[in-house]
Amino acid sequence: MSVTRRILIVRDRPSAGGGIFNYYQAIGKHMDATVHFVDVGKPQRFYSSSRRLIARFTLLRLLADGMRLVLKIIRFRPDLVHINPGLDVATCRSLRRDAVNVWIARFFRRRVLVFWRGWNNAWCGKPEFPGGNNSVLCRTYKLAVGHIVLSQRFRSDLLRWGFTTPIHVETTVVADDVLNGNPDKMDRASRTDLLYLSRVEVAKGVFELLDVYRILKRKNQDYTLTIAGSGPDLDALRARARSMELNDISFPGFVTGGARLKSYRRGGIFCFLSYTEGMPNAVLEAMAMGLPIVSSDAGGLRDILRDGTTGFIVHPVKNSAPRERFDALEVADAIERLANDATLYQRIAAHNAAYARERFAAPRVAQRLEAIYQSIPVRSNTRSGRHVASTKSNS
Numbered sequence: 001m002s003v004t005r006r007i008l009i010v011r012d013r014p015s016a017g018g019g020i021f022n023y024y025q026a027i028g029k030h031m032d033a034t035v036h037f038v039d040v041g042k043p044q045r046f047y048s049s050s051r052r053l054i055a056r057f058t059l060l061r062l063l064a065d066g067m068r069l070v071l072k073i074i075r076f077r078p079d080l081v082h083i084n085p086g087l088d089v090a091t092c093r094s095l096r097r098d099a100v101n102v103w104i105a106r107f108f109r110r111r112v113l114v115f116w117r118g119w120n121n122a123w124c125g126k127p128e129f130p131g132g133n134n135s136v137l138c139r140t141y142k143l144a145v146g147h148i149v150l151s152q153r154f155r156s157d158l159l160r161w162g163f164t165t166p167i168h169v170e171t172t173v174v175a176d177d178v179l180n181g182n183p184d185k186m187d188r189a190s191r192t193d194l195l196y197l198s199r200v201e202v203a204k205g206v207f208e209l210l211d212v213y214r215i216l217k218r219k220n221q222d223y224t225l226t227i228a229g230s231g232p233d234l235d236a237l238r239a240r241a242r243s244m245e246l247n248d249i250s251f252p253g254f255v256t257g258g259a260r261l262k263s264y265r266r267g268g269i270f271c272f273l274s275y276t277e278g279m280p281n282a283v284l285e286a287m288a289m290g291l292p293i294v295s296s297d298a299g300g301l302r303d304i305l306r307d308g309t310t311g312f313i314v315h316p317v318k319n320s321a322p323r324e325r326f327d328a329l330e331v332a333d334a335i336e337r338l339a340n341d342a343t344l345y346q347r348i349a350a351h352n353a354a355y356a357r358e359r360f361a362a363p364r365v366a367q368r369l370e371a372i373y374q375s376i377p378v379r380s381n382t383r384s385g386r387h388v389a390s391t392k393s394n395s
Contacts, residue, residue, distance in 0.1 A: 005033045005080060007035045007373060009024060011038075022281060040097070042058070083113070083115070094118065095130065111145045113376065119277075121275070149167060150170065150299060151169065154169075154299075172284060173360055174356055178264070178288050194268065195269070200227065205275060206237055207323040210244060212271070212331045215332040225248075228253070229254060268339070270286035271331075275298060276298050283295060290353040291352065292310070294312050294314065295311065296316065311348055314327075
């Protein structure tokens with residue numbers, strides 16, 4: 001008989017953007033564990049217009065976030081503190097912030113589970129953890145009783161760096177509202193309607209996508225492109241599109257709820273040329289909505305995408321500069337193969353919808369995460385001598 005765990009999850013706040021907050025929003029309602037959250041992270045101006053003093057100053061925000069974690073541990077007394085860092089090698093901000101959260105949890109003798117949500121793919125295969133395998137930072141994360149990663153490659157890295165506790169390979173999630181948007185009942189206008197939906201920044205390959213679109217547009221005026229999302233490089237991308245005279249590109253901005261579903265419904269092919277990834281929710285959502293994928297195999301995408309089965313995989317050009325990471329002609333050719341072959345397109349669309357709904361549906365992802373929680377032994381000295389009954393998630 002399984003015992004209901006008390007789980008405290010340290011996640012990004014909504015205004016920090018990205019998929020971490022949305023992941024827990026999607027699976028929270030399907031979890032049997034008693035779950036509380038502590039929201040942390042830097043608010044992004046393109047996701048939030050917060051003017052709170054604490055949000056604007058890093059030191060104040062970090063102190064406030066740390067105090068909230070301390071108070072939540074004291075009041076809730078969780079069996080497990082679950083944190084969600086990223087392997088952000090360039091700045092190590094997430095690594096350092098969540099290392100402090102590990103130490104806070106360990107000070108109160110709480111066990112820690114680390115879910116590695118971001119991963120600098122250029123660091124894959126390196127012999128040393130950032131800062132070294134014997135650094136304070138690395139040894140801090142080795143205190144965790146378990147780890148979750150989004151790719152077999154990331155698991156191999158942790159093993160190479162001397163991590164000895166269990167390492168689980170998992171996925172992100174497709175939320176219920178996307179699953180309810182049944183692709184069988186969708187009336188797509190055209191296979192030539194291209195969609196990108198994610199954060200808008202150089203490392204997502206959006207500038208290369210403009211080069212691809214110009215090639216396709218010269219061949220066939222029926223092609224359209226929607227770039228949905230916000231981010232630090234949105235203004236620069238708009239300016240680049242104008243300079244290339246690609247004036248028909250749609251930029252609806254950050255989309256949620258019904259607008260997000262509408263974007264998927266209007267899309268014909270999902271294009272995602274990211275340089276580095278964990279496992280992007282948007283690709284999984286696009287698959288669930290029956291879109292063929294033309295994508296890089298960055299991060300965890302290598303574990304779920306199959307060339308010719310889920311769409312087509314394109315590879316970066318070696319030693320290339322940012323904004324020139326992919327061969328535009330190669331990407332355009334992959335898109336044309338899908339757009340020009342109705343039979344191939346329908347076969348891939350049907351496969352993606354079925355596979356995503358089987359593997360990435362929120363109830364299934366929640367079930368797998370709770371199985372990981374259950375695999376971690378519980379401390380016997382709980383507050384009441386027994387474990388509380390199951391409840392829904394709490395903030």
